[in-house]
Amino acid sequence: MMNSSNGNSIGLHRLEIKNLEPDAVNILLVGVIIGKKKPKIFQRESTRAVWNFTLRDSPQHYINVAMWAPPEQVFQANDRFKTGDVVELLNPQVQLRQMGDRSELFHPMVTSPFKLSMSEKSAIVNHPGNSFYLKLLRYPTKPTAAFFPLQDIQNSGRALSGFFVDVLGAVRGLGPIRTVTTKNDETIQVREIEVFDHTCPSLRITLWEPDLIHRSDAWKPRYTILFLTDLTVDWSSFGRAYVAKATGRTIVTENPISKEAESLIDYVKNAPIETFDIVERLLTSLPSNTATQEVVNVKQLQERINACVDNEEHQGNRSFSVFLFAFVSHLDLDGLSQTLIVKCVRCKTAMKGAKCENTGCPSVFENEDTTESEVTFDVKVMLSDHTGTLTNCRLSGQAAETVLGCSAAAFHLMSDDQKCDLKWRYLMERCKIRIAVLFMTSQYPTLSILNVSLADGLEVAKKLAVL
Structure with missing residues (x-):
């Protein structure tokens, strides 16, 4: 040669x-x-x-x-x-x-x-x-206008089986590189990445080719736009969501030149990529408090969640909100449980120290000595009634400030006694609770509390009588 x-x-x-x-x-x-x-x-x-x-x-x-x-x-x-x-x-x-x-x-x-x-x-x-x-x-190798919105993949994944799809998305996250053994006893490396767009917070894509895995090391969450051609779509029993896989036909164009890519770039500059920010964004799309008056008990809510999780045909648009009349059985505001999250103002990533550790954050690019931060509520709550207990509800963001009657910054400055008094406003009390069940293409939904108020005995009697 x-x-x-x-x-x-x-x-x-x-x-x-x-x-x-x-x-x-x-x-x-x-x-x-x-x-x-x-x-x-x-x-x-x-x-x-x-x-x-x-x-x-x-x-x-x-x-x-x-x-x-x-x-x-x-x-x-x-x-x-x-x-x-x-x-x-x-x-x-x-x-x-x-x-x-x-x-x-x-x-x-x-x-x-x-x-x-x-x-x-x-x-x-x-x-x-x-x-x-x-x-x-x-330059993309196919027209970017023909890409599949990620929400359409989640909604119609079964119908796409056996077909190739093109995806335009922004990188949300990079999974670790894993070593697996194939059916032919071949040892190979794989990597899962997550992308998002205007319509959906996450689609997982599996990369098999060493060249793509090597290239992915340079991709940055929020700042890298990818156009991926000829992916296949499959149902993940483990993740309870549709996922995509790169194929031998796949060409990946990084930061493609197209009008659709420019539109996505404008969107992702301020789009949420952390779970708690995605929750806040999804909550704004739910019906208002007066539009949703359905009342259920804990058992009925769990059965409805399980039905949504198991239904492959309707993986998109599954989020909903309902009312519960339940006791607040766990609300640890003055103990060792996490109640607050510190986030970077620039990229909304959770911070553990004085500087943002997200390599894609503008503050990192600009080599800032300290990162401007903001604090927000993230409180774990348990709700119980005569039919069971919901063990992993979240009270966060603006909803938490409304329910607790104080800002996250003010709460941070409270004494333990003040936090204890705040906790006992609701702990072990029967409350009327509006809760949102948010599916974000993962195995289990996020249960986010929208509002809490002490229950009126007459209303409880009327509503519970039909449950």
């Missing part, structure tokens, strides 16, 4: 992807790698390996390439070249794609009617002068 373009490129004809013709020989192409897959080994008459990648040389034109050679040479090339490298392909073979060929299902969709095959008689080398080609990395 050729090692460099110096000398070896003499006699080669430089072409662009748009000018390729069947069986063209002695050609040289220059482009940027926009996606690649790990090599595979095949045992035939001799041991061979193949490395597949996708090359682009203009906003309109890109082509799939397969390098076939002995395993050592193929793996060396794969290790040397990565997505984002500008390269020269020397003496590749031009072949007409067979559109009905099943193999097309496993490679990215491209604009060229041809594909390139490389052998020991071909070469791939670095190309000097990269500025023009690097700009192509931000």
Whole structure:
């Protein structure tokens, strides 16, 4: 296999992807790698390996390439070249794609009617002068206007089974890189990322390709926009939500150039990505207090939650609010339980010290010595009646300030005796409680208390009589 373009490129004809013709020989192409897959080994008459990648040389034109050679040479090339490298392909073979060929299902969709095959008689080398080609990395390979809103995936996940979907989302979080063993006893690494958009706070996407996993290290929550093509959608029994997976067809464009991406960038600047901020945002979309008067007991509420969790067909728009007449059986305002959260004003991430630790926060980029913060309520509450107990309700944000009659900052300055007096306003008292059940594409919903007031005995008697 050729090692460099110096000398070896003499006699080669430089072409662009748009000018390729069947069986063209002695050609040289220059482009940027926009996606690649790990090599595979095949045992035939001799041991061979193949490395597949996708090359682009203009906003309109890109082509799939397969390098076939002995395993050592193929793996060396794969290790040397990565997505984002500008390269020269020397003496590749031009072949007409067979559109009905099943193999097309496993490679990215491209604009060229041809594909390139490389052998020991071909070469791939670095190309000097990269500025023009690097700009192509931000051009999506498919129209971004055709992406699936994340809420539509949660609503219609079952109907999408067996189809490919394109997703435009902002990075919300990066999971750890895990090592797993496949059914074929192959050890591989995987990583889950979370993205969000205008319509939905989270969609989990699994990355399998080493190239994508390596690239994801540079993605920053809230600040990286991704356009991911040809994902598959599956139901996660563990997460009780629909999740997406990257495939052999997937091309990931970082911070794509498009109107839809610009709109998403404007949205995510101030969009909530921490759970407690998402809760606050979701609460504003629920019906007002006067519009929802349904009264249930604890058992009925739990049964309704379980029905929502188990229903795969209606994973979106499941959030609702109801009233309970229940005793506040746990409200630890003056003990060891957490009651307050300190958040960064800039990115709304919870802080443990004087500086924000979110690497994507503007305060980190600007190297601020201290981070401006704000304090908010986050109180765990238990509610009980004659049918059971809800053990993990949250009283937070503005609702907590209204119920407790003080701001989070004022509460922070109270003495233990004052906090104790505040607690006993409601503890072990029968109360009328409006509670929101918020599904955020996770296994279990968040139970957020919207309002608490001491119950009127006459109203309790009327309402409980029909329960």
